[in-house]
Amino acid sequence: MSVHFEERSGVVPCKTPWGSWYQTMEEVFIEVQVPPGTSAKEVKCRLGSRDIELQVRGKEVFKGRLFDVTVSDEATWTLEDKCLIRIVLMKTNREAGNCWSSLLEGEYCANAWVRDQMQRKLTLERFQRENPGFDFSGAEISGNFAGGGPDFSSLQK
16 A cells, blocks of 8 residues: 555655655655665675664775664565665664654754655655545645644544
8 A cells, every 4th residue: 555655646856965865654664775776795784673774895884773663574675776785674663753863863854844745745645545546646735743643543434
């Protein structure tokens, strides 16, 4: 479901010195620009449930404790066109209110505006899941969207 929503509505990236990261309700995506011609043998990527490490050509790109817990056996990385590493982490907490404010604890933090846009996006994604007959991909949201937005679960249908 989120793939189609993301295709229609775009992503809210958090820029970093090495590339960017962004998130959906279910996943965190990391895109790392590497020197052209990089081979998979030159990449060392360790993906744990709380820790991550990436080295390219013997140089550390990043290493540390993730902002929140992920499902380590569902994490993947790929090298695309010998110039981009794409890492996909599956969140264990897949609620709209679980908006990561940084990739690692205290590092690669989203500024206030980016975090606000990320949270709006996750809230709209939640609305899309709860109302599959509607298209929220171009919607704007204001008001109470922090923490995943208002809880309508107690309302009768």
